[in-house]
Amino acid sequence: GGWRGGRGSFGRNEEPAEKPVSEEKTREDDLERDARTVFAQNLPIRATESELFEFFGRVGKVRDVSLISDRNSRKSKGFGYIEYHDKASVPLALHQLSGTQLKGQTVLVQASQAEKNRAVTQQVAAPPPATGPTKLYVSNLHLQIETADLEAIFKVFGPLESCSLTQDQITGKSKGIGWLAKNSTLVW
Numbered sequence: 001g002g003w004r005g006g007r008g009s010f011g012r013n014e015e016p017a018e019k020p021v022s023e024e025k026t027r028e029d030d031l032e033r034d035a036r037t038v039f040a041q042n043l044p045i046r047a048t049e050s051e052l053f054e055f056f057g058r059v060g061k062v063r064d065v066s067l068i069s070d071r072n073s074r075k076s077k078g079f080g081y082i083e084y085h086d087k088a089s090v091p092l093a094l095h096q097l098s099g100t101q102l103k104g105q106t107v108l109v110q111a112s113q114a115e116k117n118r119a120v121t122q123q124v125a126a127p128p129p130a131t132g133p134t135k136l137y138v139s140n141l142h143l144q145i146e147t148a149d150l151e152a153i154f155k156v157f158g159p160l161e162s163c164s165l166t167q168d169q170i171t172g173k174s175k176g177i178g179w180l181a182k183n184s185t186l187v188w
Contacts, residue, residue: 035087036063037112038094041079041142043067044103055102056082060089068149077144081112138178141165150178158182 043052052065067080084090090111098109141150151163159182166177 032087033083034112036085036090037081037083038090039079039110039112040082041108041110042105043076043078043080043107044105045076045078047076047103051103052082055107056084056093056097059092059096061085068145068152071146071148077142077149079142079144082109134182136180138180139176141174141176141178143174143176145174145176145178147178150180154180 038056040056047055049065052067053062056062056065061084062082063085064083065080066083067076069076082093084093093109094111097107099106101107136154138150145165147163147165150165151160154160154163160180161183162179162181164179166175166179167173168175
């Protein structure tokens, strides 16, 4: 579960998916997967599955490439998650692949933040008092992220009451700022 949301995934899972035995086991699996995953931006939208596996495979064996795609056109938005078989490949990808060219575009590679967010969520002793929705302001978002993409990223923390992007009043385009709200008994 979590950040993938079933959007635009290129899957090369060589092992069949096993049913988790418990929610705790699922959480451990998610943490382990997140530790093996990087977030990539500025990917060429016309890059093929094999080109992405080859590019990211220069630093380790790639398990899965999950691209965020437009829900209507199904075209890549140029960013997504790359999961490696071994978490030792993550620092190599960050240092050796970020800033390099793929099909004439400079690819940016960052650590996946889902692992840190889950860890913080699990460390919180008690939820805040129930006084209304908990709100979150998110800035510096990629301008191509749509509300559905933002919602897919944050629903790993529980159901959202609302999710919106601030848009320019004249052009209608995103300003890269998001607003999320959820029930205050749930922790971000």
